[in-house]
Amino acid sequence: MHRVRVAVAEGVLDANETIARANREDFDRAGVTVINLMSAPGAGKTALLERAIEAGLGEARIGVLEGDVQGSLDADRIAHLHVPVVQLNTDPGFGGECHLDANMVRSAIPEIPLDEIDLLAIENVGNLVCPAEFRVGEDARAMVCSVAEGEDKPLKYPLMFRSCDLICVNKIDLLPHIEFDLELLLANIETVNPEATVLTTSARSGEGVEAWVQWLAALAAA
Amino acid sequence: MHRVRVAVAEGVLDANETIARANREDFDRAGVTVINLMSAPGAGKTALLERAIEAGLGEARIGVLEGDVQGSLDADRIAHLHVPVVQLNTDPGFGGECHLDANMVRSAIPEIPLDEIDLLAIENVGNLVCPAEFRVGEDARAMVCSVAEGEDKPLKYPLMFRSCDLICVNKIDLLPHIEFDLELLLANIETVNPEATVLTTSARSGEGVEAWVQWLAALAAA
Numbered sequence: 001m002h003r004v005r006v007a008v009a010e011g012v013l014d015a016n017e018t019i020a021r022a023n024r025e026d027f028d029r030a031g032v033t034v035i036n037l038m039s040a041p042g043a044g045k046t047a048l049l050e051r052a053i054e055a056g057l058g059e060a061r062i063g064v065l066e067g068d069v070q071g072s073l074d075a076d077r078i079a080h081l082h083v084p085v086v087q088l089n090t091d092p093g094f095g096g097e098c099h100l101d102a103n104m105v106r107s108a109i110p111e112i113p114l115d116e117i118d119l120l121a122i123e124n125v126g127n128l129v130c131p132a133e134f135r136v137g138e139d140a141r142a143m144v145c146s147v148a149e150g151e152d153k154p155l156k157y158p159l160m161f162r163s164c165d166l167i168c169v170n171k172i173d174l175l176p177h178i179e180f181d182l183e184l185l186l187a188n189i190e191t192v193n194p195e196a197t198v199l200t201t202s203a204r205s206g207e208g209v210e211a212w213v214q215w216l217a218a219l220a221a222a
Numbered sequence: 223m224h225r226v227r228v229a230v231a232e233g234v235l236d237a238n239e240t241i242a243r244a245n246r247e248d249f250d251r252a253g254v255t256v257i258n259l260m261s262a263p264g265a266g267k268t269a270l271l272e273r274a275i276e277a278g279l280g281e282a283r284i285g286v287l288e289g290d291v292q293g294s295l296d297a298d299r300i301a302h303l304h305v306p307v308v309q310l311n312t313d314p315g316f317g318g319e320c321h322l323d324a325n326m327v328r329s330a331i332p333e334i335p336l337d338e339i340d341l342l343a344i345e346n347v348g349n350l351v352c353p354a355e356f357r358v359g360e361d362a363r364a365m366v367c368s369v370a371e372g373e374d375k376p377l378k379y380p381l382m383f384r385s386c387d388l389i390c391v392n393k394i395d396l397l398p399h400i401e402f403d404l405e406l407l408l409a410n411i412e413t414v415n416p417e418a419t420v421l422t423t424s425a426r427s428g429e430g431v432e433a434w435v436q437w438l439a440a441l442a443a444a
Contacts, residue, residue: 040263041350041379042371069351069381073374096381098320098351126378127349128263129291129320148370148393149264152295156348157263159291159318171370177399179426204401 016134019102023109023137030114032063033220034122036138038160040153041126043146044170046074047203048212049121053081055213060220063117065108067100067125074123086111090125099130102137119220128157140219142166147180154188162193166215173202238356241324245331245359252336254285255442256344258322258360260382262375263348265368266392268296269425270434271343275303277435282442285339287330289322289347296345308333312347321352324359341442350379354386362441364388369402376410384415388437395424 027034039045053062063084066075075087088108090097097104105122112120122138124131143164145153148171154161161167167189175182182200189198197215201208249256261267275284285306288297297309310330312319319326327344334342344360346353365386367375370393376383383389389411397404404422411420419437423430 040348041375042262042368068378070379071377073377096351096355098349125351126262127320127351129318129347129349130352133318146264146370148368148396153263155293155295156290157292174370174396174399177396 020135020137034120034138038124039144043144057217060118065122101134105136132160146171151185158192173205242357242359256342256360260346260353261366265366279439282340287344323356327358354382362387368393373407380414395427
């Protein structure tokens with residue numbers, strides 16, 4: 001008798017991985033590259049996305065999936081820039097979750113015009129813990145870390161910093177006005193994730209935005 | 223036959239409520255008032271606690287329970303001020319949770335010298351979502367909201383803002399250096415929680431710290 005042994009997938013994170021792979025297959029079939037964009041609340045994810053959309057990503061067409069507990073404030077901002085945007089709320093229907101998971105993203109896929117875009121930016125719920133634990137089918141992960149949050153965040157939230165390919169140290173226009181040791185933050189990032197690409201940016205002054213846009217354009221073209 | 227109908231408590235939040243009540247009974251027996259202090263990462267919870275400890279709370283003796291995913295950076299800061307401090311990590315043993323729950327706090331109670339303090343400040347994990355969903359046995363809730371996070375946070379994280387007795391709008395020393403409409407933030411807070419006491423503070427410049435310390439002292443004396 002031929003026997004096949006199948007290991008039973010266990011727990012919520014295994015189920016999430018299964019669904020994330022299904023999402024990834026859908027994105028791959030449509031030829032869409034996906035970035036999972038994460039940060040603490042108010043670090044500047046939406047503002048950096050706005051700057052990238054305004055600058056354009058070469059030939060790549062971008063769409064945005066906005067994840068929020070409630071409301072559509074960020075989706076409204078992005079919609080003003082005339083790119084496809086879908087709002088995903090984690091409160092009604094999902095119970096006020098602090099992160100996006102693969103199944104929530106899966107529920108939004110039918111609403112996203114995958115044939116009309118090359119890059120899908122998924123803006124996660126503002127949170128430095130759980131979003132890092134749930135793959136949603138992305139090709140790459142980026143996070144935004146505001147200098148106003150202090151130098152210690154990589155050490156306090158290491159999984160988030162470790163799981164990202166790109167880390168944007170944002171709001172550097174504030175550096176003259178705060179007690180902040182940029183070298184210490186960069187050293188703390190190096191400690192938890194020496195492989196990450198690290199950019200210093202200011203969505204407000206525009207400093208470093210060109211490098212962020214180039215990174216996104218290269219990801220979309222890859 | 224005498225019948226008693228007992229409604230079965232359901233789910234993780236009901237279990238949390240049961241344990242939170244047990245914590246509260248322990249705190250009440252010891253005569254300790256408990257405040258649950260919450261915020262996004264890097265908003266200034268620890269800095270405001272440091273200022274309050276330095277200023278003193280009248281006759282009230284304070285102790286601190288520090289909640290973090292990993293590490294003891296904040297507990298080390300508080301320990302320098304010579305008050306009792308206990309570190310609670312949500313990663314080893316609790317699986318990297320993004321919030322404190324009543325059972326985690328319960329596991330720390332034997333380490334806290336309740337007989338030597340009048341006020342216990344529980345500094346929650348930096349997160350604007352899940353900490354608001356889990357009572358831990360506190361008498362009051364306070365949150366810190368940094369002006370660097372933008373004016374929209376009460377609308378995006380309404381449960382957190384709604385569940386707090388006190389909201390400290392912190393880092394107001396940055397107001398001259400950012401594009402920020404303080405009146406809009408205050409109006410957004412009023413929309414989601416008209417009952418809250420709202421203070422504007424800067425742990426760095428000291429502005430508003432006296433009002434924060436008086437609020438804490440009054441809570442401890444109540």
